[in-house]
Amino acid sequence: MKLKNTLILFILFILSTSVGYAQEDSTLIQSSNKAKVLTIDDQINAVMTPATKVISDVVFFEVGAGKYVVPFVLVWLILGALVFTIYMGFINLTGFKHALDVVAGKFDNPDDSGEVSHFQALTAALSGTVGVGNIAGVAIAISLGGPGATFWMIIAGFLGMSSKFVECTLGLKYRKKNADGSVSGGPMYYLDKGLEKRGIGWLGKILAVFFAIACIGGSFGGGNMVQVNQATQQLINVTGGESSIFFNQGWLFGVMMALLVGFIIIGGIKGIVKVTDKIVPLMVGVYVIAALVVIFGNITQIPTAFSQIISGAFTPEAGYGGMIGVLIMGFRRAAFSNEAGIGSASIAHSAAKTDEPVSEGIVALLEPFIDTVVICTMTALVIVITGEYQNQVSGNQEAISLTSRAFGSVISWFPVVLSIAVILFALSTMVSWSYYGLKAWTYIFGESQVSDLIYKFIFCVFIVIGSAINATSVFDFGDAMIFAMCFPNVLGLYILAPEVRRDLKSYMARIKNGEIKRFS
DSSP: OHHHHHHHHHHHHHHHHHHHHHHHHHHHHHHTTTTSOOOHHHHHHHHHHHHHHHHHHHHTOEEEETTEEEEHHHHHHHHHHHHHHHHTTSHHHHTHHHHHHHHTTTTOOTTSOOSBOHHHHHHHHHHHHSSHIIIIIHHHHHHHHOTHHHHHHHHHHHHHHHHHHHHHHHHHHTOEEOTTSOEEOSHHHHHHHHHHHTTOHHHHHHHHHHHHHHHHHHHHIIIIIHHHHHHHHHHHHHTTGGGSTTTTOHHHHHHHHHHHHHHHHTTHHHHHHHHHHHHHHHHHHHHHHHHHHHHHHTGGGHHHHHHHHHHHHHSOOGGGTHHHHHHHHHHHHHHHHHOTTTOTHHHHHTTBSOSOHHHHHHHHTHHHIIIIIIIIHHHHHHHHHHTGGGSOOSTTTTHHHHHHHHHHTTSTTHHHHHHHHHHHHHHHHHHHHHHHHHHHHHHHHOSOHHHHHHHHHHHHHHHHHHHHSOHHHHHHHHHHHHHHTHHHHHHHHHHHHHHHHHHHHHHHHHHHTTSSOOOO
């Protein structure tokens, strides 16, 4: 407990320093705008923007790679995903069919412990990843890195399937069963207990607390503010732009979303999956169908689009730092979208009704495939085929608008549908991330009703902040907090990977000899 308290105080010191910088910059901004009456949105931006810069600079420190500089966090994630793919015998390919069987319920044992089914765990985790990152994030990648960024997003998704398998297997294996029948799991627990088994419990405790603090920040940032921010932007676009009631008053929409999210998350994981297992399949289906309409409506352009994607991956325009620059952009947006190696999804999967950790890890490997290889690629094809990426946006500010225009160029009314989809995607992502953040919160502060309510209240406050802050700041803050989670998580995965491989071999052998039975 003393170690936990020391680490928490250190983080609070860093955050207070960031806020101090923010207040100084806020004073400068206000003094330079004496003639302008600052809106609530402006005042929130004045505080959050400089604080975000401090956090982002720490997380995304760069290392040299020849004549290029690369954020170390991406090297950390890419190398980990590649190692796990090879070490686990290309489980992303060999386990794919079995994953479909498990999700379909063919190995479900009604007597197994847990709170939700394999399918519900999958949709809950997917709802945390399938969000505006698939819509706005892809637009950012292509706008800044060109069509070639799509290729590296696909590669990142393919490799990320293996990282997701390892972390979600461990999430269920080391989950904690509470007295009320609920479970708590995720990196906090496998880092803590798994490394304790290896005689390095002190390191496990440090990594677990580090992860938990970053996860709480990630739940407020990428899992919350990014989602509501882009939903607000799209709502403003389709309700009149500058004439919209929400223009410069995004906080109004934020309050409405906060009330809705608060109502949903009161019910815990069982209440959350009642929403996600309906919203996610519905909205993914609508989005994919619309993307196919655009793609096949321009079927003659498909070969050209793929040619641009492949050639752009290796011989990109010099505008974004050559091939390494495009690779960085593709991997960064893919990692933010599918969260492989981040560890977040293992929190949701730890609640699955199964006593076979490997089975849940195999289910989890479907997430990066669905999220990145399928949905992100379809979004990219729509943007490239329609040529909208050539009308480059100014960074993150109009990312959601670019995707909307691409769909609208073929389906004139689809921007309105996309607005609804974005809001629902944002809603499902926020409720899932509230669960992730809550489990990290209770790991630090303990399980209690009061502790739960405090976290949920703070989470809802950040929804209002996210609806008002400018998009560049919110993406930077979201990226920084979510990517920070991968440092302790991937290190722990390296240490625990040998036992996952042993468990995988045992599981597959028992499937083959019939010891693990099919129930349908």
